[in-house]
Amino acid sequence: MAEKLTQKENFLKGIIKDNPVFVMLLGMCPTLGVTSSAFNGLGMGVATLFVLLMSNIVVSLIKSQIPSKVRIPAFIIIIASFVTIVEMVLEAYIPFLFEQLGIFIPLIVVNCLILGRAEAFASKNHLWSSIVDALGMGIGFTIALTLLGAVREILGSGSLFDFRFVSEDANTLLLFILPPGAFIALAYLSVLFKKVSKTN
Amino acid sequence: MEYILILIAAVFVNNIVLSQFLGICPFLGVSNKVSTSIGMSGAVLFVMTIATTVTYLLHEYILMPAGLNYLRTITFILVIAALVQMVEIILKKVSPPLYQALGVFLPLITTNCAVLGVAILALGLENSSLVKAVFFAISNSIGFALALIVFASIREQLELANIPEGMKGVPINLLVAGLLSLAFLGFTALV
Amino acid sequence: MSKKESTFLNMIISLFVITIIAGVSLGFINDLTKGPIAKAKLERKVNAIKQVLPEFNNNPAEQVKLIKSDMAKDSIEIYTGMMDLMSIGTAVIGYSEKGYSGLVKIMVGFNPDGSIKNIVVLEQKETPGLGTKMKGEKFMRQFRGEKPSEFNLKPEKDGGDIDAIAGATISSRAFGEATQMAYDVFVETTQSKN
Numbered sequence: 261m262a263e264k265l266t267q268k269e270n271f272l273k274g275i276i277k278d279n280p281v282f283v284m285l286l287g288m289c290p291t292l293g294v295t296s297s298a299f300n301g302l303g304m305g306v307a308t309l310f311v312l313l314m315s316n317i318v319v320s321l322i323k324s325q326i327p328s329k330v331r332i333p334a335f336i337i338i339i340a341s342f343v344t345i346v347e348m349v350l351e352a353y354i355p356f357l358f359e360q361l362g363i364f365i366p367l368i369v370v371n372c373l374i375l376g377r378a379e380a381f382a383s384k385n386h387l388w389s390s391i392v393d394a395l396g397m398g399i400g401f402t403i404a405l406t407l408l409g410a411v412r413e414i415l416g417s418g419s420l421f422d423f424r425f426v427s428e429d430a431n432t433l434l435l436f437i438l439p440p441g442a443f444i445a446l447a448y449l450s451v452l453f454k455k456v457s458k459t460n
Numbered sequence: 461m462e463y464i465l466i467l468i469a470a471v472f473v474n475n476i477v478l479s480q481f482l483g484i485c486p487f488l489g490v491s492n493k494v495s496t497s498i499g500m501s502g503a504v505l506f507v508m509t510i511a512t513t514v515t516y517l518l519h520e521y522i523l524m525p526a527g528l529n530y531l532r533t534i535t536f537i538l539v540i541a542a543l544v545q546m547v548e549i550i551l552k553k554v555s556p557p558l559y560q561a562l563g564v565f566l567p568l569i570t571t572n573c574a575v576l577g578v579a580i581l582a583l584g585l586e587n588s589s590l591v592k593a594v595f596f597a598i599s600n601s602i603g604f605a606l607a608l609i610v611f612a613s614i615r616e617q618l619e620l621a622n623i624p625e626g627m628k629g630v631p632i633n634l635l636v637a638g639l640l641s642l643a644f645l646g647f648t649a650l651v
Numbered sequence: 652m653s654k655k656e657s658t659f660l661n662m663i664i665s666l667f668v669i670t671i672i673a674g675v676s677l678g679f680i681n682d683l684t685k686g687p688i689a690k691a692k693l694e695r696k697v698n699a700i701k702q703v704l705p706e707f708n709n710n711p712a713e714q715v716k717l718i719k720s721d722m723a724k725d726s727i728e729i730y731t732g733m734m735d736l737m738s739i740g741t742a743v744i745g746y747s748e749k750g751y752s753g754l755v756k757i758m759v760g761f762n763p764d765g766s767i768k769n770i771v772v773l774e775q776k777e778t779p780g781l782g783t784k785m786k787g788e789k790f791m792r793q794f795r796g797e798k799p800s801e802f803n804l805k806p807e808k809d810g811g812d813i814d815a816i817a818g819a820t821i822s823s824r825a826f827g828e829a830t831q832m833a834y835d836v837f838v839e840t841t842q843s844k845n
Contacts, residue, residue: 285630288488289573293481326669330662334669336541340534341673345680348530352687355695362776363580366533370571372485438778439479440645443638447631454626474752530681534673584753 267392274396281404282453286373290364291405292442298421301409303357304364305402307350311342312374312401313394319382320390326383335378336369343369373401404449411445412436463595466585470599472647476574477607478640483574487608488633497612499561501605505598507547508575511540512597515579516590536579537570544570574604611640695773696758700730703760703769704740707732711742720836727836732760740768741841745833750825752776755785757826759833765841766798770830775822782822790816790823799834 265273280286287308295301318338326334347365350358358365368374377397382390413419416436418426435441470476477483483504490500515536523529548566551559559566569575578600582593614636623632697712704711711730718727730742740763746756756774759767772786784790793814794802804827805811806820815823 285485285488288484289481289577292484326665327658327661330666333538333541334666336537337534337666337669337673340537341677344530344533344677347533348680348684348688352684352691355691363577366536366580367482367573367577369533369537370573370576372568372571375571434781435642438645439481440638440642442481443634443641447627447634447638450634451626451631454631530677531674534677 267389270389270392271396274393274398274400275403276400276457278397279400279404279453279457280373280397281401281408282450282457284373284376286376287371287401289367290371291408292439292446294361294364295405295409295412295442295445296437297360297413297417297419298406298410300357300360301405301407302402303354304361305398305405307346307361307365308368308371308374309394309398309402311339311346311368312377312398313391314342315339315374315378316382316390316394317387319378320385320387323383331383332375332379335375335383339374339378340369373397408442408446408449411449412441415445416441463592466592466596467599467602470596471603471606472644475603475607475641475644476578476600477604478637478644480577482577483572483604486568486572486574487611487637488630489568491608491612492615494609494612494616496561497608498605499558501601501608503547503551503566503569504572504574504604505601507540507543507569508578508601508604509594509597511536511543511575512579512582513590513594514539514543516582516588516593519583520590532580537576540575540579541570574600607640607644611637614640699758699771699773700732700742700760702771703742703758704730704732705734705762705768707734707739709733709736716840718836718840720832720839727832729836729840738763741837743833743837744773745829745831745836746774747825747828747832749821749828750775750777751782751819751821752778755822755825755829757829757833759830759837761834761837764798765800765834765837766796767794767830768796770794772826777822778819781816781819784816784819785822785826790814790826794830799831804828804831804834 274280278284281288281291290304290308294304315335315338319335343366346368347358350361350365377393381393385393410420413421415433416438418424433441436445474480477487486500486504491497518535518539519532523532523535544567547569548559551566578597582588582596585592585596615633618632618636627635693712700711709732711732714731716729716731718729720727728744731738732740732742740760742758742760744756744758746754748754753776754774755772755777758771758773760769760771762768770791775782775785777783777785797812803811804813806813806815806823806827808815808820809824811827813823813827
């Protein structure tokens with residue numbers, strides 16, 4: 261069976277053409293919820309990437325063993341297991357990130373991106389393609405989150421990755437680390453992204 | 461008295477969509493018409509309340525005593541998925557037109573972070589009890605409904621406005637959501 | 652690429668197998684991470700104690716006293732720091748659930764005379780840039796050396812002595828309440844010792 265996309269295209273689509281956040285609008289909740297700083301955005305992106313990768317691998321490996329009617333529950337169990345692993349590992353080894361991401365860690369399981377890729381891709385493609393797809397989508401997601409986190413952190417706290425470039429008491433645009441700021445920042449980033457991806 | 465506080469906090473001060481960022485996907489996806497928004501809110505109210513009841517009991521009487529706390533995520537999401545299936549089946553029989561109207565959005569309630577989110581948040585309430593948890597769930601679904609319906613009515617108006625090409629679609633919706641969230645931020649002085 | 656038929660038996664078996672494998676793997680990882688999780692929690696406590704008490708050479712974290720108090724629904728933790736078997740300070744964990752976003756948990760280090768040596772915020776979910784300023788030096792400064800018996804732990808708005816964070820009165824109030832709880836327990840325990 262010939263591949264419809266080369267692996268390079270397979271990988272790149274997750275970053276620009278089908279970027280989960282800016283184009284497909286998947287995974288909005290964590291996108292807005294944890295991006296008050298670049299580090300948090302990056303952490304969440306990597307955690308999601310891990311779950312996406314592992315679930316795509318497992319689903320792709322056992323796809324012929326899952327009866328069609330129960331595939332959604334099966335995917336959910338697989339995804340939820342990896343999310344739980346991430347929960348436990350973060351709490352044990354990176355407690356700071358665990359506290360920052362809070363309730364959004366278990367919510368990775370309902371990130372439509374992961375279930376979506378399992379259903380649309382991993383259950384219909386062989387292992388290597390599924391891995392590449394997960395990597396592309398996951399990295400695209402991480403870039404989007406880190407970018408949004410960086411914008412919000414720079415405007416709202418005057419720092420980037422906790423590296424301050426204004427004094428602690430300076431008046432920053434606090435709005436951006438509050439909920440409205442998330443919506444507004446993402447709105448303008450989406451516009452920018454559209455322009456950039458059109459010219460590519 | 462405490463219950464009034466929970467209600468006001470859930471609906472206005474800590475609105476599940478506009479300040480806690482849960483339930484954004486349906487918020488952006490279903491809110492183009494007020495009528496579908498009302499239908500979706502009703503379905504969410506139903507699922508969220510029953511789900512929280514079941515998950516709370518599950519957690520309190522099975523997971524905690526057995527030390528199986530780490531299975532929380534996985535069991536909760538399975539409960540929710542099962543409930544949504546049930547709602548679909550029941551709705552098909554009881555009210556086919558509503559079932560048609562909600563269409564693909566019904567299964568999407570499973571991945572609605574608000575439902576799972578509220579189920580988990582309900583566990584951390586001060587002096588938690590089943591009654592409180594259920595009330596918390598109902599309050600939050602009212603908050604969800606409010607955000608959704610207000611946003612939908614704005615969007616219906618927005619269809620008639622002149623919007624620059626680059627801002628059409630997602631960006632303008634997000635911007636409006638941001639302004640709505642800003643408005644709700646003003647409620648913080650209430651509690 | 653043939654899929655298994657969706658017969659009833661097949662569906663049950665495949666879900667069952669997946670669940671068993673998932674359950675076992677999770678149980679395994681849980682055992683692996685239980686230790687580090689507890690260790691990380693303890694380390695945070697020890698670090699906090701080090702920050703609120705003067706130098707000590709005992710092991711307060713291991714000698715924690717749990718006090719049941721009417722003021723709180725859970726037991727309050729008290730750590731006594733000792734230098735060469737002489738008590739040089741007591742760290743008490745106090746909390747208030749009336750923060751803007753809920754729980755505010757702090758550890759207050761008291762000198763033997765009842766004045767505050769230092770306070771460390773253990774848990775809070777306050778608004779970034781506003782309530783979170785409670786962790787900052789500017790807000791914290793005003794408490795050091797003060798005696799809660801003379802320094803009223805309420806915001807100035809409520810008639811107290813706390814210079815609240817601008818725009819974050821609720822957070823400041825909760826912080827004061829938590830400190831008050833810690834002090835009240837401290838007084839209770841030191842009085843019962845006499």
